[in-house]
Amino acid sequence: MNLVHCNSSVQEERRSSLAVIMASISEWYAGKNVLITGATGFMGKVLMEKLLRSCPDVKALYILVRPKAGQSMSERVQDMMMCKLFDRVREDNPDFHQKIIPISSELTQPGLAISPEDVQTLTSCINIVFHCAATIRFDEPLKHALQLNVIATQQLLSLAQQMQHLQAFIHISTAYANCNRRHIDEVIYPPPVEPKKLIDSLEWMDDSIICDITPRLIGDRPNTYTYTKALAECVVQQESGKLNIAIIRPSIVGASWQEPFPGWIDNFNGPSGIFIAAGKGILRTMRASNDAVADLIPVDVVINLTLAAGWYTAVHRPKTALVYNCTTGGINPFHWGEIEHHVMSTFKRNPLEQAFRRPNANITSNYLINQYWILVSHKFPALIYDLFLRLSGQKPQMMRIFNRLHKAIGLLAYFSSQDWEWNSDNMNMLMSQLSADDRRTFNFDVRQLNWPEYIENYCIGTKKYVLNEDMSDIPAARQHLRKLRNIRYTFNTVLLVFIWRVFIARSQMARNIWYFVVSLCFKFLSYFRASSTLTQ
Ligand SMILES: CCCCCCCCCCCCCCCCCC(=O)SCCNC(=O)CCNC(=O)[C@H](O)C(C)(C)COP(=O)(O)OP(=O)(O)OC[C@H]1O[C@@H](n2cnc3c(N)ncnc32)[C@H](O)[C@@H]1OP(=O)(O)O
Ligand SMILES: NC(=O)C1=CN([C@@H]2O[C@H](COP(=O)(O)OP(=O)(O)OC[C@H]3O[C@@H](n4cnc5c(N)ncnc54)[C@H](OP(=O)(O)O)[C@@H]3O)[C@@H](O)[C@H]2O)C=CC1
DSSP, rough: OHHHHHHHHHHHHHHHHHHHHSSOHHHHHTTTTEEESSSTTTTHHHHHHHHHHOTBBBBBEEEEOOTTTOOOOHHHHHHHHHHHGGGHHHHHTTTGGGGEEEEEETTGGGGGGGGGGHHHHHHHHOOOEEEEEOOOOOOOOHHIIIIIIHHHHHHHHHHHHHHHTOHHHHEOOTTTTTTTSSSOSSSOOOOSOOHHHHHHHHHHHHSSHHHHHHHHHHHSSSHHHHHHHHHHHHHHHHHHHTTHHHHHHHEEEOOOOSSTTOOOOOTTTTTOOOHHHHHOOOOOOEOOOOOOOOOEEEEEHHHHHHHHHHHHHHHHSSSSSSEEEEEEEEEETOOOHHHHHHHHHHHHHHTTTTOSSOOOEEESSSSHHHHHHHHIIIHHHHHHHHHHHHHHTTOEEEEEEHHHHHHHHHHHHHHSOOOEOOOOOOHHHHHHHSOHHHHHHHHOOGGGOOOOHHHHHHHIIIIISSSSOOOGHHHHHHOOOOOOHHHHHHHHHHHHHHHHHHHHOOOOOOOOOOHHHHHHHHHHHHHHHHHHHOOO
16 A cells, blocks of 8 residues: 555656646746846846746746945836836736845845845745846956956855755856857866965955956956956856756847847947947947957847756756857857948938937958048047037037047957857757747747848847937938038038148149149030030
């Protein structure tokens, strides 16, 4: 009798674990408590939106938020939920905010500054963690980047170790964590330095000493961001213990492709600021290679893959942490030269308001040519415009804007001037594990991505959601571009005449050429006049 009971309970257990494996992704998230760091950021918001919309039975989203810029934690969360990004979720479930539980936390503080009561709540209920928070600035001082990207990850892992019902911990890294290599596999590479040793050393060091040794430490990586993200991956590996871990490595995350609507973007990071600067006619030249692969990845693709990886990690519990390179270059490549073409074409058809000049940006891999165009197309017009502002009693501003732009493009050029090759076997493996329905709901198949259409929606997204410009103002923006074109023609003509006048006054040869050209013009004019009189 006992044996029969035992057999049936084993069968019952097998059946339920089979049911878990067979469950769709949204069924798996049903009833789950999810912890998200970086929820107020670009990717965090899209992650929350997708979870609430496509996994409507998820129990609760616990989000770690800090007060910022004079706003309390709750004010920030309320503002965030009003955001247009959540329109579709709001339509489906006007009470969606009840599922969002903000937890006050400052990730750079000991214990992540989470209160003991909140620690108690989190450790007793969380089923899955998505760690998105990071500083993504390329010029972040090393100590701060280490504090947030490495030490906070370490502390979060130690909190995760105490969670009684945790089934998966998903860490968001970057495809450029190992950008000092040309070919990047889905493995965690040995760290440039033992993270614990570095943390201990920087603890006692003066900021100025750290600043001095930073270039030596980061070595062949371009900035503290990629360096600390590489260290964070190593910390995840070292401190994971018995947790089921996965690491997602997106490349350059851009506007949404399809969800919740095409073109969603809310920041100036990565290429977005460059597109805007080009659309405003400010950026005319940038160092980038026309033929290098532009490894952009839409944010909704990254989030769909992240949620699917969360499900897979919890259900299949791979023996070692799986790394997912989430990139497009090896599957559906597109190049910076093509991006330039489509960005320019979109902004000519859908101009931004109050452009400084007509959009006309060119990329070049040649240092000297780039420097020449910076002088002629950036600095010279900025000087003239600032002079005009000064003369009209206003504060000069253009040179300041260009200095900031030059700093930004200087930091980004590393990524747009060379190629990398990422292995994406795990992304393909994950896709093969999804049911047909899940593949549609959590689509991360970038083979279907139509680049020209995506780039057009991306540019229009920057106009609508970053700059908050109205599409109905496009006729006025086109009119403004026509005005700029006329100003340019007039300016060029005046400049040409001025230069010739200067030459003519000083050089006999210039005078001779000038008289020759003018007399030629007169001859042509009189010929046309004569021939038109004859035909009458
Ligand atoms: C047509 C041409 C086509 C050519 C295409 C070529 C494009 C190449 C693009 C290559 C991208 C490569 C990205 C590589 C990404 C690696 C992936 C990742 O893992 S990591 C992810 C990638 N990580 C990153 O991308 C981070 C990179 N960014 C940084 O590190 C810093 O922003 C900085 C150092 C560039 C400037 O620092 P700083 O001078 O201190 O300036 P703040 O930041 O403090 O901003 C101050 C204010 O200005 C605002 N604003 C900003 N930009 C623009 C703009 N263009 N306009 C207008 N406004 C702009 C900004 O919103 C802010 O406003 P508010 O809040 O005050 O109201
Ligand atoms: N964007 C991209 O192109 C790419 C991003 N990634 C990775 O994706 C992840 C998310 O990036 P993304 O959303 O673009 O970045 P964002 O800068 O938009 O968001 C960063 C998030 O981290 C939070 N955060 C930062 N500092 C602290 C702190 N001290 N305490 C608490 N929270 C903090 C921010 O909160 P707050 O709002 O309070 O500042 C914000 O929610 C990162 O791990 C990044 O490395 C990887 C590849 C490319």
